[in-house]
Amino acid sequence: MTDNLQSLFQLRIREMGGWCEIVESLESVCALLGKKYAFDKNEIVFSGRVTKLLNGSKLTGVDVESIHPGDRREILAHAMVGITTCDGLIAETGTAVLVNHPSEPRELSLLPERHIVVATDDQLYESLNACLSRIKESYLAGSMPSLTLVSGPSRTSDIEKTLVVGVHGPKEFGVVVIGT
Amino acid sequence: MTLLRILGCDPQYDPRQTCCGQPAFNAGYHTDARLVAEHFVEVFKDAEEIVSLSGSCATMVKVFYPQMELTGALSETVGGITSKTFEITDYIVNQLGVTDLGLTYTGRVAYHDSCHIMRELRIVDEPRKLLRSVKGIELIELDLADRCCGFGGLFATKFPDISVAMGEEKLESIQRAKVDLVVGCDNSCLMHLQGLADKRGVNLKTKHIIEFLGDLIK
Amino acid sequence: MNLRASQFKANARIAAQDTGLRSKVKKATGTALTKRKQTVDELPEWESLRQQGHDIRKEVVDNIDRYLRSFTDAARLNGAIVHHANEHNDATKIIYDIIRRVSANSVVKSKSMITEELHLNRMLEENGIRVIETDLGEYIIQLAGETPSHITAPALHKSKEDIARLFQEKLNISYTDDPAVLTAVVRKRLRDEFLNTRVGISGVNFACADTGTITIIENEANARLCTVLPEVHIAVMSIEKIIPSFDDLSLFLKLLSCSASGQRMTSYVSMINGPRSSHNPDGPRQLHVVILDGGRRQLAKHPAWKEALYCIRCGACLNVCPVYQSVGGHVYGSVYPGPIGSVLTPTLFDMKEAQDLPFASSLCGACTDICPVKIDLHHHLLWERREVVDRGYKSFTEKIAMAVWRWMMLSAGRVEFAGRLGWLIQKVFGKNIPAPGWTPRRRFPALARRSFRSIMKREKNNDG
Numbered sequence: 072m073t074d075n076l077q078s079l080f081q082l083r084i085r086e087m088g089g090w091c092e093i094v095e096s097l098e099s100v101c102a103l104l105g106k107k108y109a110f111d112k113n114e115i116v117f118s119g120r121v122t123k124l125l126n127g128s129k130l131t132g133v134d135v136e137s138i139h140p141g142d143r144r145e146i147l148a149h150a151m152v153g154i155t156t157c158d159g160l161i162a163e164t165g166t167a168v169l170v171n172h173p174s175e176p177r178e179l180s181l182l183p184e185r186h187i188v189v190a191t192d193d194q195l196y197e198s199l200n201a202c203l204s205r206i207k208e209s210y211l212a213g214s215m216p217s218l219t220l221v222s223g224p225s226r227t228s229d230i231e232k233t234l235v236v237g238v239h240g241p242k243e244f245g246v247v248v249i250g251t
Numbered sequence: 252m253t254l255l256r257i258l259g260c261d262p263q264y265d266p267r268q269t270c271c272g273q274p275a276f277n278a279g280y281h282t283d284a285r286l287v288a289e290h291f292v293e294v295f296k297d298a299e300e301i302v303s304l305s306g307s308c309a310t311m312v313k314v315f316y317p318q319m320e321l322t323g324a325l326s327e328t329v330g331g332i333t334s335k336t337f338e339i340t341d342y343i344v345n346q347l348g349v350t351d352l353g354l355t356y357t358g359r360v361a362y363h364d365s366c367h368i369m370r371e372l373r374i375v376d377e378p379r380k381l382l383r384s385v386k387g388i389e390l391i392e393l394d395l396a397d398r399c400c401g402f403g404g405l406f407a408t409k410f411p412d413i414s415v416a417m418g419e420e421k422l423e424s425i426q427r428a429k430v431d432l433v434v435g436c437d438n439s440c441l442m443h444l445q446g447l448a449d450k451r452g453v454n455l456k457t458k459h460i461i462e463f464l465g466d467l468i469k
Numbered sequence: 470m471n472l473r474a475s476q477f478k479a480n481a482r483i484a485a486q487d488t489g490l491r492s493k494v495k496k497a498t499g500t501a502l503t504k505r506k507q508t509v510d511e512l513p514e515w516e517s518l519r520q521q522g523h524d525i526r527k528e529v530v531d532n533i534d535r536y537l538r539s540f541t542d543a544a545r546l547n548g549a550i551v552h553h554a555n556e557h558n559d560a561t562k563i564i565y566d567i568i569r570r571v572s573a574n575s576v577v578k579s580k581s582m583i584t585e586e587l588h589l590n591r592m593l594e595e596n597g598i599r600v601i602e603t604d605l606g607e608y609i610i611q612l613a614g615e616t617p618s619h620i621t622a623p624a625l626h627k628s629k630e631d632i633a634r635l636f637q638e639k640l641n642i643s644y645t646d647d648p649a650v651l652t653a654v655v656r657k658r659l660r661d662e663f664l665n666t667r668v669g670i671s672g673v674n675f676a677c678a679d680t681g682t683i684t685i686i687e688n689e690a691n692a693r694l695c696t697v698l699p700e701v702h703i704a705v706m707s708i709e710k711i712i713p714s715f716d717d718l719s720l721f722l723k724l725l726s727c728s729a730s731g732q733r734m735t736s737y738v739s740m741i742n743g744p745r746s747s748h749n750p751d752g753p754r755q756l757h758v759v760i761l762d763g764g765r766r767q768l769a770k771h772p773a774w775k776e777a778l779y780c781i782r783c784g785a786c787l788n789v790c791p792v793y794q795s796v797g798g799h800v801y802g803s804v805y806p807g808p809i810g811s812v813l814t815p816t817l818f819d820m821k822e823a824q825d826l827p828f829a830s831s832l833c834g835a836c837t838d839i840c841p842v843k844i845d846l847h848h849h850l851l852w853e854r855r856e857v858v859d860r861g862y863k864s865f866t867e868k869i870a871m872a873v874w875r876w877m878m879l880s881a882g883r884v885e886f887a888g889r890l891g892w893l894i895q896k897v898f899g900k901n902i903p904a905p906g907w908t909p910r911r912r913f914p915a916l917a918r919r920s921f922r923s924i925m926k927r928e929k930n931n932d933g
Contacts, residue, residue: 083733144698148664164734173750177697181690199719199734207680207715213546214748215680220722220738225690228730229606229622230648231493231629232500238605238652239659240690240737252925264925269878275871277832279854279863283875290879370834399791403831408906410478410829412485415910416795417831420495446911 076162083165087223089244097128110151117154119174153183159202171216185243192250273311301336306368309338344377351384354467361430365437395424402443474802474823484796497625498788504731523843526779536678543681547743549756575599579692581672603691618798621784669695673706680715688736702753709778724841728783774816786836808836827853892916
């Protein structure tokens with residue numbers, strides 16, 4: 072079942088112009104991203120949740136929490152890669168569900184040139200409905216944070232219905248799933 | 252008539268009949284439409300079955316009569332009228348159970364879906380079945396098969412420019428299909444397309460499906 | 470052109486003959502329809518999703534007051550400031566006051582049909598507030614000083630060459646008609662505006678009555694930038710944007726994405742649950758939700774026309790409509806063009822002004838078939854025609870003509886006589902006598918000498 076969901080997720084995310092790689096270990100995540108993005112350390116920013124997930128494995132870049140809040144927006148606006156975790160992957164639509172989190176500000180998935188999600192295969196849901204119900208259940212009324220669903224890079228077809236990728240948001244969207 | 256007799260029916264024509272009332276209904280004149288509809292119900296109330304050569308008129312009776320405020324005894328008759336009225340290809344295929352008339356024709360023919368037949372009565376396959384049963388026929392599907400030709404009753408005269416623009420699109424689709432003949436179940440669409448083609452000097456022949464099949468019998 | 474609904478006939482006549490416009494609109498709508506069909510064809514449950522969508526929208530419109538109260542309470546609990554506006558002017562004033570209170574002199578704005586309905590930009594600009602439209606299509610339209618011609622693709626009537634010339638003239642860049650380059654120009658220009666503007670205005674696609682969630686769908690990320698970066702976010706919606714529950718979102722996201730752009734899900738969906746707070750670590754410090762009635766509560770009471778309020782603004786009925794494809798959106802003279810516009814404009818705004826719109830349809834029914842919430846669009850047009858007639862808006866000549874027609878149709882003899890008269894006229898004057906509205910571009914068919922009726926009569930007499 073998980074295999075089916077994984078391949079469906081990969082298919083859907085590719086249809087939307089994103090990519091998905093499945094790796095086996097935390098080290099492979101760092102190796103994959105390190106190889107893919109040979110930018111300066113300061114041009115790669117990841118969230119505190121990513122740091123926690125990688126559990127000591129070394130990823131080139133800076134933790135957004137180590138940046139002074141006053142400089143944060145400026146740095147993110149010039150970053151080449153923003154790396155976040157997520158709270159669910161939706162196979163039927165190729166979507167990553169991001170819940171607003173103190174160590175993972177929404178600017179991180181919005182301002183950098185690229186947005187990469189690091190997730191685990193137990194976060195895969197077949198349908199959006201299942202994932203959203205789970206999230207809703209875990210908060211009391213009036214305390215649910217804001218959510219962002221990301222299913223691809225920023226795109227437009229406003230000029231003669233010609234698809235152009237990278238309008239106002241990230242030009243690239245990728246998901247690395249840690250699984251077996 | 253000949254076709255129906257061959258199929259074993261005994262068709263009757265009541266000369267008192269006029270119109271189903273659709274022109275007024277579509278124009279918003281529901282009182283006028285109602286009076287004409289009541290005339291229709293009066294004429295046809297004793298018929299066993301009512302078969303219409305126009306899908307649009309059949310739509311008027313089957314779909315819109317029940318929604319009209321007919322008066323008196325006629326309002327009770329209307330339910331019966333509605334259920335015994337049929338568009339002719341629907342009648343032949345689904346009531347008489349005939350799909351093969353054993354006819355022969357050589358040529359490329361396109362079937363034109365009239366909107367009322369396709370979307371109100373949901374009759375899509377019936378005429379195609381009858382046409383496909385004709386030996387030697389090459390039945391072509393138009394690339395804009397489900398698109399309105401732009402006739403639309405009074406629409407064609409109220410907004411002639413839009414109607415013609417829509418007709419031109421359809422005509423181009425027909426030309427792309429390179430057919431000798433366009434067959435339909437509603438003469439009004441065919442009249443619009445034929446008139447447009449004639450004016451533009453486009454070589455197009457249109458025929459009502461029953462006229463087409465009937466001619467093959469002769 | 471005087472773009473008012475009352476001028477539809479005249480404007481449509483010009484537009485229908487503009488083959489350049491027609492080919493642009495045809496190309497864009499055709500692409501949209503093909504993509505939609507590909508996606509929908511892969512969803513075997515589509516018909517049942519449409520029915521569910523219809524039922525839920527009906528439930529909301531039938532109980533609009535209850536859902537409005539519930540949404541308001543839930544949004545307030547989330548920390549949003551909720552404003553109710555009865556009239557259009559009330560809404561614009563509320564929005565203006567919010568901007569004034571924080572001493573802002575510009576706003577970034579994402580696409581919103583309701584702000585078009587409010588003519589918000591004009592009002593704000595008149596009061597010295599610069600409005601920066603950030604959706605690419607809206608940016609183009611704003612630059613050209615026009616209004617959107619489509620609900621979801623506002624610049625659909627412009628070719629890339631049109632846009633290239635516009636950018637060359639207004640932005641002082643060298644001519645290029647490469648959509649990627651044109652898009653990059655806009656990205657670069659708007660980045661700083663997003664980072665530095667203190668107020669963001671957005672529309673709302675769905676507002677959940679149980680959780681107070683405001684949902685905005687998009688592909689470009691401009692709505693995210695407008696709703697995450699500024700200090701103040703003003704979300705503008707009309708009352709019928711409410712859906713009962715957060716649990717209904719996945720259904721409506723699917724219906725809307727598929728119908729609008731043929732996507733299973735748009736690139737981004739923002740579900741906003743309040744301003745920055747203990748549970749929302751970033752985002753604007755103030756979230757205002759401005760909810761417009763604008764005649765909708767009244768419309769919700771009408772047994773048939775309330776259906777127009779089920780609309781989720783996907784634009785599919787525009788794409789599929791052969792009339793829209795032939796004339797584009799501007800000639801409708803309404804914020805809402807196409808079939809849904811022809812249903813909504815006379816009933817929500819002004820039936821006398823928009824009396825031609827219900828007639829501007831061949832009643833082909835393609836709109837009803839494509840509507841993701843199963844609004845019976847083309848039948849509503851029929852009933853609205855009746856209303857236009859009943860209110861006496863039609864000309865005396867037309868009424869007389871209809872009475873004559875009725876008089877004829879009530880007697881077979883009179884029909885027979887008219888047929889023979891027609892045949893005689895053709896015989897005497899030839900087939901090319903002009904019939905206004907028909908013959909200028911279509912030939913009139915030859916009338917038969919003997920009617921079917923007389924043939925049948927003779928046949929019967931011979932038998933007898």
